[in-house]
Structures are given as C-alpha cells and as structure tokens.
Amino acid sequence: MRDAPETDELLPPDRTLMGPGPSNVHPRVLRSMATPLVGYLDDYYVEVMNDLQELMRYVFQTDNEYTFAVSGTGTAGMETAFSNLLEPGETVLVPSNGYFGERMGAVAERAGADVVSVDAPWGEPLDPADVERAVETEDPSVVGVVHGETSTGVKQPHIDTIADIVHDNDGYLVVDTVASLVGNEFHTDEWGVDVVYTGSQKCLSAPPGVAPITFSDRAAEKVKRREEPVRSWYLDLTGVWEYWGDERNYHHTGPASTNYALREAMRMVAGEGIENVWDRHRRVAGAIKAGVEAMGAPLHVAEDYWLPTLNPVEVPDGVDDGAVIERMMDDHGIEIVGGLGALEGDIFRVGCMGNSARPENAMQFVSAFGSVLAAEGADVDPEAGVAATSRVLGE
Ligand SMILES: Cc1ncc(COP(=O)(O)O)c(C=O)c1O
Structure with a gap:
C-alpha cells in the first residue's frame, strides 16, 4: 500500500498576469465553473453547446456552420486544423518568422504533409509578395499564417490579401489567432479565411483547455472528400461533428466546466461589444x-x-x-x-x-x-x- 500524500488545500497566489497568457479570469467566469455539472448530452448541456456556437460565430465574425470548441488547448486547435485539411503527401506552406509558425510546420509534418516555408525575419510580418511567390513555386494546398505571433509581438497584416493569393491557387488558408482573437480586429468571413482557431486562456480570459475553431463550408468539404482517414481519431472533424452538429451523438465527454467558463467569457465580450x-x-x-x-x-x-x-x-x-x-x-x-x-x-x-x-x-x-x-x-x-x-x- 502506498501512503496517501500530504497536500494542502489549493490557495494560489494573487497574480497580475501580463505575460503571453493565461490572462486573469474575471470572477463572473470563475463563478460559472462552480455551477453544477450535467451530463454531456443533457438537454441543458446541448443548449450550452448551442449558445457556445453562436457566441463563437460572433467572436470569429463568421456564419460558418462548422464552428465548435476543440477539447484541448490552442495547440489542439492547430492540430485539428492541419490534421483534417492535409492528406499525406500534400504540401503546406507555413511561416518561419516565429515560434508558433514553426510549430504549425511540426504539426503538419505529423499529418504526413510536405512542409515548405515562407520566410521573414523574427520580428517582422510576412510580405504578401513573398507568400505569392512561394504559392506559385510550391503550389501548397494549405497555407498557414499566424495572426498574432506571441514569440515576437508581431501582427500579420493583409490577411485578406493573403487569402486571395491562396484562393487564386485553389488552396486553403488557416489562421492562428490564439494570441489575437478578441484583442484585435478579425473578420473570418469578410477576409475569406478557411479555418481559424484560437485559445480560451488569452484574450477570451477563460481558463485554458478549450480551443474555439471554425471551418468554412469549403474547408469542411475538403475534409469530407479525404481518401485517408484523419490520423487522429479524437480530432477528426467528421467524428467531432457528430457531437457538435445536428446529430448530437456521443463522441467524447465535453469538458463541461471549462465550456461553462468559455460561454461566460464570451457573454462578457458580447455584452461589452x-x-x-x-x-x-x-x-x-x-x-x-x-x-x-x-x-x-x-x-x-x-x-x-x-x-x-x-x-x-x-x-x-x-x-x-x-x-x-x-x-x-x-x-x-x-x-x-x-x-x-x-x-x-x-x-x-x-x-x-x-x-x-x-x-x-x-x-x-x-x-x-x-x-x-x-x-x-x-x-x-x-x-x-x-x-x-x-x-x-x-x-
Ligand atoms: C500564437 C499561438 N499559437 C498557438 C499557441 C498554443 O496554444 P496552447 O499553449 O494553448 O496550446 C500559443 C500559445 O501560447 C500561441 O500563442
């Protein structure tokens, strides 16, 4: 028999969180986590999921049907985007001007893609002309861009121009907004972005653990046309959509308390405008x-x-x-x-x-x-x- 370890009740210090995330969580959001749990398909929880989807569409500024919260942190959102959109042997173009752009490459490589990069020095954004040249020479099916690169503090401008370049080549644009959504202007539909993901713990000020994501219909169609199943069972859009879509079938147990918090955090954003x-x-x-x-x-x-x-x-x-x-x-x-x-x-x-x-x-x-x-x-x-x-x- 192992003895029970002696530990104290949690009493975290009071910090002012001004790093790259998490940020401080509002008491209203913390309180929402102390409300009772219900089952993952309880009518009440299904309503919570409906609210979450509408609120996510608001913060992403999209009408996309395929909008949901991945059960995992921002990286799970990144992995959901690339592992669904990319089939083995396809080419993906990612930025080399920061840590999270490079992570996109590592994630896409695990999905079996050939990774090529478009370069800019750390501390500077991508030049759309360089993206255009790289798209012409490499012919990527998917292009990844980081809207707010947390490692450098650089905002990628001209997302709409980059989307046009990618679409002119019949490709798909994925944008990482983990450190930027809600804190910076972003228009998923108006700018023509195919897949956007974010995290809960930064500008949304909810606890970490869920990653809002949205797929355009066109991107979801690409996923449905796949020849090979997505290599991750858990993050496969078609499976996850059985839970978040009209069917509302069990896929995995939704993290209720974290999603309550995300809902309350987004209600606060909606209330403020x-x-x-x-x-x-x-x-x-x-x-x-x-x-x-x-x-x-x-x-x-x-x-x-x-x-x-x-x-x-x-x-x-x-x-x-x-x-x-x-x-x-x-x-x-x-x-x-x-x-x-x-x-x-x-x-x-x-x-x-x-x-x-x-x-x-x-x-x-x-x-x-x-x-x-x-x-x-x-x-x-x-x-x-x-x-x-x-x-x-x-x-
Ligand atoms: C721009 C960006 N992308 C992705 C991530 C990964 O998110 P997480 O740490 O929540 O998995 C982060 C986290 O700092 C980030 O800042």
Whole structure:
C-alpha cells in the first residue's frame, strides 16, 4: 500500500498576469465553473453547446456552420486544423518568422504533409509578395499564417490579401489567432479565411483547455472528400461533428466546466461589444507602449504591425532580463516573460489580454517595471514612463 500524500488545500497566489497568457479570469467566469455539472448530452448541456456556437460565430465574425470548441488547448486547435485539411503527401506552406509558425510546420509534418516555408525575419510580418511567390513555386494546398505571433509581438497584416493569393491557387488558408482573437480586429468571413482557431486562456480570459475553431463550408468539404482517414481519431472533424452538429451523438465527454467558463467569457465580450473590446485592448496596450517608450525601453516592433495583445519590450543594455522578470514577480506579483528563440535575451514579452487589459493594470505594470529596471541598473526614467501612461489613459 502506498501512503496517501500530504497536500494542502489549493490557495494560489494573487497574480497580475501580463505575460503571453493565461490572462486573469474575471470572477463572473470563475463563478460559472462552480455551477453544477450535467451530463454531456443533457438537454441543458446541448443548449450550452448551442449558445457556445453562436457566441463563437460572433467572436470569429463568421456564419460558418462548422464552428465548435476543440477539447484541448490552442495547440489542439492547430492540430485539428492541419490534421483534417492535409492528406499525406500534400504540401503546406507555413511561416518561419516565429515560434508558433514553426510549430504549425511540426504539426503538419505529423499529418504526413510536405512542409515548405515562407520566410521573414523574427520580428517582422510576412510580405504578401513573398507568400505569392512561394504559392506559385510550391503550389501548397494549405497555407498557414499566424495572426498574432506571441514569440515576437508581431501582427500579420493583409490577411485578406493573403487569402486571395491562396484562393487564386485553389488552396486553403488557416489562421492562428490564439494570441489575437478578441484583442484585435478579425473578420473570418469578410477576409475569406478557411479555418481559424484560437485559445480560451488569452484574450477570451477563460481558463485554458478549450480551443474555439471554425471551418468554412469549403474547408469542411475538403475534409469530407479525404481518401485517408484523419490520423487522429479524437480530432477528426467528421467524428467531432457528430457531437457538435445536428446529430448530437456521443463522441467524447465535453469538458463541461471549462465550456461553462468559455460561454461566460464570451457573454462578457458580447455584452461589452466586440468592437469596444478591440478598442479597449488597443487603448490599454497603447498606454503601456507609451509608458515603456517614454521611460527609455522601446518596443521591438514597428508601429505598422504592432500586436497590442503582446508587447515586445527591448531589454535595456546591461540588464539581466531574468533578474527583472523575477523581481517583477517577487516584488510586485506581476507575471511577464522573456523572449523565445531568436529573440531570447533581447525582449520582455508583456501581454495585454482580456481581463488583464485594464487601465489599472497598465498603470501598475508601468510603474513597477520602471522601478525594477532602474533597480537593475538600466538607464531609464521611470517617472516619465508613468506620466506617459497616465496621459494616454486620461485621453
Ligand atoms: C500564437 C499561438 N499559437 C498557438 C499557441 C498554443 O496554444 P496552447 O499553449 O494553448 O496550446 C500559443 C500559445 O501560447 C500561441 O500563442
């Protein structure tokens, strides 16, 4: 017999989550998770699923029928997109300008696809002209693009132009919006995107564990025409759709509490109005941006493709980024993180997502960050930073 381990009741510390996600969850959303469970095909749960689908169509700005929440985190959404759309031997074009674009390639390779890339340096978006050239030479059936690249803080502009390029070649465009949807303007139907997925724990501010996804009819038709079954049983759209579609048959047990939370989080977005939510992210992140720039720690991204939900702040000369991140957490309870891959050691990644994208968080962050940088020996002006943030918030 093994002895029962001794553990304490959960009492997590109170953090201000301003990293690349998760973001802070609103009490209303937390409360929804403490409501009673029902069975996965209970009439009540089916109604919850219906509400979820309508709310997801709203946040994606789509009329797509095939809209549902994958039971898994954002990566499960990514895997659902590529493993359904791609058959072995097909070519997929993915971006090389960030960590999550590269992950798309790794996921597509497991689906048996030939992976080719369209290149841009980390810290810059793809140029549609490069996408066009790559589509002409490689003839991919599927093209993946990351709308908000969390590793660099770059927003990919011209999604509609890229969709036209892909469609002119009879291909399908998949867009990752895990770190951008709801925090940035996005129009699935208007821009002509075939498959879009996101995560629950970033700008939606629900707990991690479910990944909203939407397939256009045209994309779903491609999946139905497959010659070989999808290699993942769990993520196969045709199976999952037996649960989320009209049939409502058992496929797997829906994660009820997480979906309750997602529903409540999206109700909050709907209540505020998605255009207002986009504006709030831009305004609060704009105050952070103004603050760090005024103190002397600018963003490592050009204004044209700044991603308000993830701000890449340059590490000032002579400063140990790890020490700053640790002090922010230990002294101020604020989570920020460092750079990844090609930008490791060069940037701090400061998130401004969902319920964390609030004016008081911007003030709290900029004031703590300035004092921590100064204490770590950076040549910065913390007071100028706070003044700039407060000015932008007051405008
Ligand atoms: C742009 C992007 N795509 C995909 C993912 C993967 O999501 P998850 O960690 O929820 O599986 C992330 C997570 O940070 C992300 O930022």
